[in-house]
Amino acid sequence: MNIYELDAASNNAVEDIRALVDQVRYVPQMGKYKIYIIDEVHMLSNAAFNAFLKTLEEPPNYVLFILATTERHKVLPTILSRCQIFNFNSIKIDNIVDQLKLIAKQESIAYEVAALQLIAQKAEGAMRDALSMFDIIATAIGQSGTITYNEASAHLQHLDYAYYFRCTESFLKQDIPALLSIYDAILRAGFNGRHFLAGLGEHLRNLLVCKDQVSLPLLEVPDPIRPQYAEYAVKCSMRFLLDALARLNQYILNYQASQHKRLHVELFLIELATVVEATDAAVVLDKSGSIKKKIVPPPKPNTCIQPPSVDNGIACHIQPKSQNNRSLPGNKVIIQAAVTEQLPTLADLKKTLTETEALITAKQASTVKAEVAFPPVKQKVEAALTYYKEQLKKKGMIADYQLISQPIKVQDRVVSITLINPVQEAMLQNLKEDLLAFLRKTLHCSDIIIQGILVEEIASKRPYTDQEKLSYLSKKNAFIALLQEKLMLELAY
Incomplete structure (x- = not known):
């Protein structure tokens, strides 16, 4: 078996793939198969993919291609359709820890389980990354050292869980100065704000999964830290955790665009510390760390209920509570009501409502009558149209502006606009509704009418022939005809 490896990230040109295709043509001299492993195949260019397509579709029976990639969506669909796809899922943290234990035992390296769990967590399911981190830490501590949790945390730039637990305690106590001091210490330790926000999001998520036994297996933290998460999960309410995660997600999205990241x-x-009481008003954490239930007092009974006023003068009087009522058993309150007049019946209320509606209708009718009593004056109409034209000009409606600029005639409540062609007549129909509403509102005349008067232009006939020109000039000047008669002149054709 002959195995060849090709790094597509470094050999992604068309020439590299063509050279590979040329090698495929030759039968292996030793072994039965030729296996080509192309790593990071998504780095190939489209031209390289197209050059490789034919060979991949019909390879020789002695050739096997293995295409490896972590970003399958970047590979052309025509390539994927000609491959048998095997998906490799992320390795679980426990499996990575077991493999690291085996390697540490083979290499005689002392370790703490919490350190290996931290390495596996930072690897995010990739065994190659976990081995690289393990190798770096083992080289740093030397043969005689021990891979401790603190050593692993320092080499992996891991922000310790203690910072997040202190932040949680300060959130619950609403201790804003302590929060600012903790964040300042984190910045002095060399971590940036994005790193802190990402870690805080993971911390809040871990508290959330600890709220229920069903989701507890989703907690992926070192074993010594689990009791602390269980303790703080009891202190934090579900509403607070959900609200904190929602706000944190929004702040992470806006972090890069912020000019002042600190x-x-x-x-x-500060915002998260101030909303703790609002999100869980029934539970308050005192400064000593104990949880107390806030007793919400019952609502006080209303001593007087004021009904809406009625035209016929009916009122309800309720006597206030006396001082002696406090000694009554069961904290009962006696309210005595005295009705001075008889309550209205349904018929009385309907009658009152009908009379009110009649008054309103009469008032509206008188208002409309007052508006239409005086016809608009031509000067007011021209002023209103001038303002309307300026608005059309500002909006760039030049054709409508020229239409309104035509001569107008006002007679009684009829506004006539002169139109010179049928096109303007159609334009007036489109503009008429808006213009009519504007004039009625401006002039306070609800029955004003707009109409267009189409005036046909009499086209003046221009002289064309010599005879027509002579006749035209003779009409304008009588001496020309006299001169023609005296001198007996004729037109030359």
């Missing part, structure tokens, strides 16, 4: 994170800490 202030951006500090505002989030």
Whole structure:
């Protein structure tokens, strides 16, 4: 078996794939198969994919291609359709820890289980990354050292869980100065705001999964940290955790666009500390760390209920509670009501409503009558149209502006606009509704009417022939005809 490996990230040109295709043509001299492993195949260019397509579709029986990639969506669909796809899922943290234990035992390296769990967590399911981290830490501590949790945390740039637990405690106590001090210490340790927000999001998620036994297996933290998560999960309410995660997600999205990133994170800490009481008003955490139930007092009974006023003068009087009522058993309150007049019946209320509606209708009718009593004056109409034309001009409606600029005639409540062609008549129909509403509102005349008067232009006939020109000039000047008669002149054709 002959195995060849090709890095597509470095050999992604068409020439590299053509050279590979040329090698495929030759039968292996030793072994039965030729196996080509192409790593990071998604880095190939489209031209390289197309050059490789024919060979991949009909390879020789002695050739086997293995295409490896972590971003399958970047590979052309025509390539994927000609491959048998095997998906490799991320390795679980426990499996990575077991493999690291085996390697540490073979290499005689002392370790703490919490350190290996931290390495596996940072690897995010990739065994290759976990081995690289393990090798770096083992080289740093030397042969005689031990891979401790603190050593692994320092080499992996891991923000310790203690910071997040202190932040949670300060959130629950609404201790804003302590939160700002914690964040300042994190920045001095060399971590940036994005790193802190991402870790805080993971911390809040871990508290959320600890709220229920069903989701507890989803907690992926070192074993010594699990009791602390169980303790703080009891202190934090579900509403607070959900609200904190929602706000945190929004702040992470806006972090890159922020001009003052430290202030951006500090505002989030202050905001989250101030909403604890609002999200869980029934549970308050005192400064000593104990949880107390807030007793919400019952609502006080209303001593007087004021009904809406009625035209016929009916009122309800309720006597206030006396001081002696406090000694009654069961904290009962006696309310005595005295009705001075008889309550209205349904018929009385309907009659009152009918009379009110009649008054309103009469008032509206008188208002409309007052509006239409005086016809609009031509000067007011021209002023209103001038304002309307300016608005049309500002909006760039030049054709409508020229239409309104035509001569107008006002007679009684009829506004006549002169039109010179049928096109303007159609334009007036489109503009008429809006213009009519404007004039009625401006002139306070509800029955004003707009009409267009189409005036046909009499086209003046211009002289064309010599005889027509002579006749035209003779009409304008009588001496020309006299001169023609005296001198007996004729037109030359």
